[in-house]
Amino acid sequence: MWERSHASGQVSAVGPSDDDLTQLLTIRAFERKLLDLFERGMLNGTTHTCLGQEYVPVALEPLLRPADHVFSNHRGHGHYLARHRDPEGLLAEIMGRRGAVCGGVGGSQHIRRDRYLSTGVQGESLPVACGVTLHLKRAEPGALACVYIGDGTFGEGGVYEALNLAALWQLPLLVVVENNGIAQSTPTARNMAGTIAGRAAAFGIAHLRTDSVDLDAIRTLLAPAVAAVRQGRPLVAEFATHRLGPHSKGDDTRGAEEIAAAHAADWYPRYAAADPERFARLDAAARARIDAVAADVTGREPA
Ligand SMILES: Cc1ncc(C[n+]2csc(CCOP(=O)(O)OP(=O)(O)O)c2C)c(N)n1
């Protein structure tokens, strides 16, 4: 068991590949488009955007394999897009239009595609992932399950039953905690005693923590521990991250100062400053693509 903190600093000198940057910018454009569609009354139900947290699944994706399972949560659009690169299918799902990934019955939070599954029920995925990893350990050694959960979800008892079994049975379970410091309207400091590191340690489970937004630095930090997960050494990988937007839509209870601090930590201006010309070009392309996807999907008939 070990813990390491990773200073954020600047983005690495080499910078992200065009593909990485396009992934980041496509997810951002997608989330912005959703809020825009909501404001114009074109979407029903609710949605939770991952604005500010896009880099987490983009950083993780090359560490994962097609045979791995990914379990996502209510804030899962970035997880899905990093895994499947399918904004058309996801927007159609959210809007209930033809081409929807799950026939339009799953919506924003309940998506299943191949070995990807999301749920809006906090803490539901971890016990399920334990069962899946027990199967993988026996039938497909080397494969793992990656589960994304938020800091607030650490208040669910099922999380601890799952961590207990993962440690006891040496399951290939990767728990990615997107610690954005808040659960809906409750700051983490007001609902969590101790730390995520301490809770992992209580089960003898390895824990890494990073506040970096640098894709290369994150991958370098996590790669050996993810390789160990495949050998049955579960890991809690904690990202100290920031939620830029409201919890869902129009329900941000934070003060202006706190919201400004989240924006100050955002990856977007850092990557823009590191390589302005390339960033602007790829950003314009990503926005144009999402504009086209939205125009296409909103014109389709119901699923
Ligand atoms: C079992 C359950 N309880 C409550 C909710 C309502 N709910 C949805 S998101 C959320 C907060 C989750 O906070 P966190 O885990 O920190 O994730 P974040 O929203 O910050 O990404 C709550 C309480 C739910 N979806 N499921």
Ligand SMILES: [Mg+2]
């Ligand atoms: Mg949270």
